[in-house]
Amino acid sequence: MVGxxxxxxxxxxxxxxxxxxxxxxxxxxxxxxIREVREVDTIPLGSQRLHGVVLPGFANAHSHAFHRGLRGRTHDGGGTFWTWRERMYELAGALTPRSYQRLATAVYAEMVVAGYTAVAEFHYLHAGGNEMAEALRAAARAAGIRLTLLDTAYLAGGIGKPVAGAQERFSDGGAAAWARRSGELLPDDNTVVGTAIHSVRAVPREELAAVAGAFPDRPLHVHLSEQPDENRECLEAYGLTPTALLAEAGALGERTTAVHATHLTDEDIALLAGSGTGVCLCPTTEADLADGIGPARELADAGVRLSLGSDQNAVVDPLLEARGLEHGERLRSGRRGRFSPAELVAALTGHHALGRPEAGRIEVGAPADLVALRTGSARTAGAELEQLVLAATAADVAAVVVGGRVVARDGVHEELGDVGGLYREVLRR
Structure with a gap:
């Protein structure tokens, strides 16, 4: 284990x-x-000091590490999610296991410095084997972040369409072949192995149940209703919404996390809540890609557990994701305070979505995964401590502890140094 x-x-x-x-x-x-938690009057000799306010380490419930290579490079010429996707395909086609490991190491180091102590990587760059997955495993260990490796089934290029072009390196050809390869990935002391259905676009109806049921003890994630076109195509092909199609296949449940869930019907929300399915929202990506603003408050009110993710890593700042969740609700509703600060912290520490239910709390028996936020910066000075989540950014992260080991201080990774230098080197190559 990292620690x-x-x-x-x-x-x-x-x-x-x-x-x-x-x-x-x-x-x-x-x-x-953590073996003991108590309030003390005197600081014991030899204790490491964590100033400011210490919270449980933040959970990044949805990441595509390689998308970071597109940051600041896709904003010319306008376009949509679908035109952005073509740029993403170009990048995916250029990566090798060696270059991917270098890039992912920098991405995960940036996450650690920003306060994330665990990440769920939605991984579909298979290229016919598990070399890319092992590159991610090595990158996470080097960066000192806990990894949930979500090995993703990507079997079609769209509803009724075969994979083509860059998509071919994502696909195993069928659910059985995917399960054989995915089954070779084993957990270790730093890695939880999970699975994912890329989307109802990328896994045909007749193979959804096989993918969903292949590894019933592993976390299961799925991109859900990110775009209106996905809903329209699914309704036209099957007469069902994507949520209803997943329910039909037995893919919903307490181990499942639906990512985005932006364009849902009331019936979809009821299906997610009734099955115990969680939802991961990615506000900075959903804004960057013009996806829309999802029904977060309605989901929470129905009893759906929410988590947050950085997705394409155009922004790596968990506090901005939390703020984006609240601000999106304000824009939708015309009202403030849709999510309380405590609810935002709960979403930031949604380790249940990563298959780590023991994490996300500072109490005896929990992992010693911690993030300390400064309270006297230009952003946080004067903020009430309970409302710090709505004032701070990643620039206010003073220290990050994973498994009882300090891995970052004051914006610098303890082992890897300046993250900007890591990026300059890997992106130059």
Missing amino acids: DLAVKSFWCERAVLPGGVAARVLLRVSDGI
């Missing part, structure tokens, strides 16, 4: 505990697990 086996202690100026914000909190940690 430090030594017994150590962290003194937190303030910490967000399950019961609220507490001051002068001492955490004793061994084997990367």
Whole structure:
């Protein structure tokens, strides 16, 4: 596991505990697990100090690491999600396992510096084997971030269409072949192995159930209703919405996370809530790609558990994702305070979506995965501590701890150094 086996202690100026914000909190940690939580008057000798407010480490519930190569390079000429996708295909076709590992290492290092302690990587660059997956596994370990590797079935180029061009390196040809290859991927001390249905566009109706049921003990993710065209095509082909089609295939349930869920009907929301399916929202990507604003409040009110993801990594800032969730709701509704700060923190720490239900809390038995936010910066000075999530950005992350080991301080990765330097090197190549 990512972490430090030594017994150590962290003194937190303030910490967000399950019961609220507490001051002068001492955490004793061994084997990367919190063993004791108590308030103290005196800082014990040898304790590592975490200033500001300490929260559970943030969970990135949806990432495509290689999309980071497009940041700042797709904004000329306008277009839509579909024209952006062609640029993405070009990038995918140029990657090798070696170059992908270098790029992903930089991306994951940026995530750590920004406060993420775990990431779910929605991985479909198979290229006929698992070399790309192993490159991601190595990148996550180098960056010191916990990885949930979501091996993705991508079997069609659209509803009723074969894969073509760059899509060919995404596909195993069929559900059985995908399951054989995916079954070769095993978890390790830093990696949870999960599965994904890319979308109802990329997995035919007759193969959905086979993919969904292939690994019933693994987390299952799926892109859902990201674009109106997806809904229209699905209705025309099957007479069902994408959500209803997934329900028919047995793909919904408590281990499932639907990503985006932007264009839903009331019946879709009821199906997701009734099955216990979670939803991962990616506000910065949904804005960047002009996807739309999803019914987040309605989903939450129905009992759907929400998480957040950076998706295409055009922005790597968990606090901006949380702010985007609330701001999208304000734009939809004309009202403020649609999500409370506590609800936003819960979405930021949605490790359940990553197959890590033990994480996301500062309490005995939880992983010692922590993020400390400055309270006196130009952005956060004067903010009420309970509302810090609506004032801070990734620039306010003072320290990040994963498994009891400090992996980043003040915007610099402890092992890999300046993330900008990593990017300059890999993107130059």
